[in-house]
Amino acid sequence: MKNYFLLAFLALSIISCSNDDDTTPEPEESFYALKVGNSWVYDYLNRENPMADLFNGTNSMAATTVIDSVKIVGTEEIGGNTFYKFRIRTSGNDQNYPMCYSDGEHFQYYRDSLGYLVNQFGKVKFAVEGDTQEFLQREDQNFRYFMQLSEESEMVDTPSGTYDCFHMDFYLRSLGNNERSVGENNIYYQEGIGEVFSTISFASEALHRMERRLVSYDIQ
Numbered sequence: 467m468k469n470y471f472l473l474a475f476l477a478l479s480i481i482s483c484s485n486d487d488d489t490t491p492e493p494e495e496s497f498y499a500l501k502v503g504n505s506w507v508y509d510y511l512n513r514e515n516p517m518a519d520l521f522n523g524t525n526s527m528a529a530t531t532v533i534d535s536v537k538i539v540g541t542e543e544i545g546g547n548t549f550y551k552f553r554i555r556t557s558g559n560d561q562n563y564p565m566c567y568s569d570g571e572h573f574q575y576y577r578d579s580l581g582y583l584v585n586q587f588g589k590v591k592f593a594v595e596g597d598t599q600e601f602l603q604r605e606d607q608n609f610r611y612f613m614q615l616s617e618e619s620e621m622v623d624t625p626s627g628t629y630d631c632f633h634m635d636f637y638l639r640s641l642g643n644n645e646r647s648v649g650e651n652n653i654y655y656q657e658g659i660g661e662v663f664s665t666i667s668f669a670s671e672a673l674h675r676m677e678r679r680l681v682s683y684d685i686q
Contacts, residue, residue, distance in 0.1 A: 496578050498592070499660040500550045503686045505537040506660060509625070510566055511677040527677055531558035532566045534678070542575060544586045549575040565666045565676045583655075592634050592655055609638040622654050622663040624679040629656045629663070638669055648672050659683060 511527035535555040541548050552574040556567040575586040583592035590601040593615040603611040613634045621630050637650035649667035652674075656662045660683070665674035 497581065497657050498576070498578055498583050498655065499658055499685050500538065500576065500578055501686050502538050502540055502550070504660070504684065505535070506683045507681045508534040508536065508678050509681050510534075510563070511679065512563065513673070513675050530563065530566075531560065532556065532563060533558050533681075534567065544575060547577055547579075549577045549586055551575055563676070592653070595632060603636075605641075608641060610641060611636070611638050616652075620654070624663050624681070626662070626680045626682055629654065629659075631656045631662065649674070659685065 510530045510532040512530050514526050514528045533556070535557075537553050537555075538550050539553045540551045542551050543549075554567060554572040554574065556569050556572065559566050559569050562568070576583055576591065578584075581594040582590050585591055589603055590613065593599075593601065593613075595615070598615050598617055600612040600614050603613055605611070613636050616633045616635065619630050619632050621628060631654045633652045633654040635650045635652055638647045639645065647669035649669045649671045651667055652665045653661060654663040659680075662680040664678045666676040666678065667674040
């Protein structure tokens, strides 16, 4: 397993050629708060001592200046399905944290397919409660990359409140022996609000390096 394989970079840049032909319309009330005009603001915390788990040092997280301002700015037809267009405006990444977006605008596309959050490439980004199968995201010559829903919910604290929610785990498996990476990213969603919290890790480290927290939101 590569020592400093960056899961965060892969999570931001995964590309796939698979398609999803399910044309089921989205429900009126979306678990993922999919509605044009909805917006969210996130901040980032960075672990002050990345080696704390090895040397019994402090595990405290320090604030950064990085802010993601996210808004659903419209819809777009892709492959016969209607996707919501998420605009992500990142600012304050003057230190070029590799686990954060670079400053500027970025776009992502999602829809609700029978309760599953699916991107424009047909990949499941969040699953229905109880479905804990591994969802393949991509594969290269060394690894397969998966997302999997947690079996139980978990309490998370953010500047916008405390939430009891399930999370999707993003990790990799070696093609050689199917070994699962020690590190993983965790993405937490709250029903009716959307993403509220996430952790960002290196594949070789059990202790995550950064946290992305919901600061405020405006749900229409």
